[in-house]
Amino acid sequence: MADTDATTGADAGSSDDADASSFRNALDSLVETVEALEVDVREFEAAIAGGLAGGFQAALVIQVHDTDAIRRVGAVFGVPTLDGGWLAMFALGVLFALPFSAFVSSSIDSFVSKVMALSSRNDYLRKVLVPLLKRSALTTTTLALGNGYGIAVGVVFSLFVMPVWLTFGMGVPTMIPNLTGDGLFGVLAWALYGGTLGLVYGLILEY
Template sequence: MADTNATPGTDAGSGADPDEVASRSAFAPVLERVRSLEVDAREIEAAIAGGIAGGFQAALVLQLHDTDAIREIGSIFGVPTLNGGWLAMFALGALFALPFSLFVANSIDSFVSKVMMLSSRNDYLRKLLVPLLKRSALTTTTLGLGNGYGLAVGVLFSLFLMPAWLTVVMGVPMAIPNLTGDGLFGVIAWTLYGGTLGLVYGLIIEY
């Protein structure tokens, strides 16, 4: 609260945009909070909880698209069934979430800088972001980072790792990278996984 009251006095003379000042002040506690974080048990629990929630969402999207896609994921663990695929998605969701805290800590500075630059050039984006940041700054930030993280996971897993495993270990020939419709839909599903991971992670850490 003290920083908010002090800001107009220092910026009024420079003619700074109040919305831009508000967005900067909203990001400040996020940066301080993340820089002070250590990878402790609570952060790991938050990441795992977010990963399981994200795994559920990704599995649901994949099953709605093609039930066989879930069975293929289950076959990675030797259980090519619907139940096996769902359990595999929960396990993979938790596993892929473990490095998320380090990803947030290492990426947040550049992410915030890019968002601030874009919002300073786009009035609509600034009007959208400022209220979100005021309400829940860390969660809004980790949600955005989570989507990028999920996209990277989706590209690595759906296009390369999974088809390589099925081809080499399971004897099911697949193109590598798997640029078919199913492979690209898998990337979308894992991107949604990342958004859910970031949302749940931010909510647990922030509150």
């Protein structure tokens, strides 16, 4: 009888150990999921902060260039006022910033490879880049990627989306694509937006 009890006790102990092990595995899986979620949330927050900062930068540049231009941005949202233009720029800044994390993830490897290839053939470029990369490699990279991203946003939005909407949605005839000084200045403003977005995004994730 004692042997039977001992066996039963051993089986129960093994069962308890198996249950504890399964529980630990489940907890480990949960922790990994939460940690991954925290990284995603941080990237999301970094993109929003960068988008707001970049939107402010772009709106300021556009208004300094032409106050009516910032009103035209507001007109895209049906609010052709100075306040409407600023709110529209902040909203667009955040909207355009949301895909930035995916853009960085898909572009960073090829970008770094190209930079390494160029710097290996150019001593001056290498002398400029090496200290920057040693100090803050991620921020330097996202700043450069942000500039390219901002140019792409500016070309699509300033040269095509805005003139199309103003022409067909608001009844204000505008050249499509808008290759006037205002349209090209809009591309410049969005390029500055992208640089600010990349800078803030990189700083938040790196520090």
